[in-house]
Amino acid sequence: MRLHSMGEQAFIERLKRHTSRPRGVIQGIGDDAAVMAWGHGRLLLFTTDMLVEGVHFRRGERDAEGIGHKALAVCVSDIAAMGGRPREAVVSLGAPADTRVSFLELLYKGILKAAHRYGASIVGGDTVRSPRLVISIALLGEVSKKDLILRKGARPGDELWVTGGLGGNPKGRILKITPRLAEARRLVKKFRPRAMMDLSDGLWTDVGNLSRASRVGARIYLGHLPVHPFAVREARRLKADPKMLALTGGEEFELLFAVSPSAGARLARAGRRALGVKISKVGEIVPRSFGIKVYAKGCVVKVKESAVWKHF
């Protein structure tokens, strides 16, 4: 069996079977970040993301800073999705021996600017030779016990919401992503979501991930999906349904979260003012036996597997 036929999710599930959760580890493999008890009342969050030249970005002097920004921003998005705040990061960089030092300096400038913006610090790293540029950042975060939000915790009756617009990054190549750090903090403090994650694999797949972790099912209302302007344009070009692009897109790094009906009512009343960014109710949590279904005009829509975002 090859990796692309198994898929990332199935591979991760298989790995999970080989690992045990040691003492002090509250959440291991299978959420946006790992959660560890460390000291009194504070939890340590730990996440990593890797960007590879030719897959996640093309090399070009112009984009060096953007690549650096994205490499850290995707990690910040993971920490945000747990309700936490970024802390220290280490940067592993693989680069061809003939890489211009000026290019790498711009790349680090992008990392450092993003670190400054989101309150992280670069404390170490490794620089190695590699035929292609590869950046892997590992980021620590912190969160108090009461602010921690996992993927699990959603209950039937909860409402499913997302921030921002969906489907705007169809090739995963956009570098200027904005992790929803401030929005997630506000959400946690004021609306206490029951489950949360960031959207990296597309709404369809990630509602599946959140539902699996929470052992629930979900209804998604296609008509309610907020379509990113880029997805509108892309849909016109492909003569496709923009709502379907919003459903199956990926790498938006928006927040997907489940809230109680009363918190949902407060979100609906506050609208954009709730978090300072557009928010949309996209569905509901239902019992697990119901599965995950997408509705359009009262009918169940079949989602083509071929349309769904895949890392492999």
Place this chain on the structure above:
Amino acid sequence: MRLHSMGEQAFIERLKRHTSRPRGVIQGIGDDAAVMAWGHGRLLLFTTDMLVEGVHFRRGERDAEGIGHKALAVCVSDIAAMGGRPREAVVSLGAPADTRVSFLELLYKGILKAAHRYGASIVGGDTVRSPRLVISIALLGEVSKKDLILRKGARPGDELWVTGGLGGNPKGRILKITPRLAEARRLVKKFRPRAMMDLSDGLWTDVGNLSRASRVGARIYLGHLPVHPFAVREARRLKADPKMLALTGGEEFELLFAVSPSAGARLARAGRRALGVKISKVGEIVPRSFGIKVYAKGCVVKVKESAVWKHF
């Protein structure tokens, strides 16, 4: 300027100028691991290492487990060199879409076996598509304040010691490395080194790194260097001086440490019994103005830059 003409060390020095050390960070870029205050009396260690196919290993089903072992073991070596114990790790893996799942499972088996052996836990990761296999592991460690040993701290008059044999990994391709975790813990508890690091760039370069961090100079006695059996064989093949291979080798992952003369005398008396592994006194710390010099039969030996281990 290209990376290979600048070199890794100069590049890191350049990066360091752009970073500031935030509150709570005791040691940032420039040691084996970063050190952060977290909770009462305990310190958090944080390190990362990246292995790239074709540079650090060749792919082959036979070696998958060994690659996984090495990917974690090099991080454990960093934590050991700070006097600490490994804790949680995250694994970023880049792999071609057509990689056999059985290969990746063996690779993770290698990581998990090494984790079990050295007391680490794999708590998360990222799996992405990449034209070549790349593994980047970030490992946390812990150490009490009194056990922390940095690269800085060596003083003139201290003795320089190493564990094991040197020059045995001339191409950096050996997968079965043994991080000196138990040895480092024993050393810290019983002999309290003033400065310590692991040997990844070769003795010559790393004595330079330790001396720079400690703002001291050093004398290395070529005749005292413990030569690894592989280096003896390699020297015969190349008709080279095995002691020079021991001086300029790299990736041995042995410990290099400076101890007070009295601790040095105790080490000399105990010999192999001190740490349960061969130890050798290889030099002395001298004032900074003296620089770093290698002696053989009372004369200063010139070290050819071309012979020195380089990552780029």
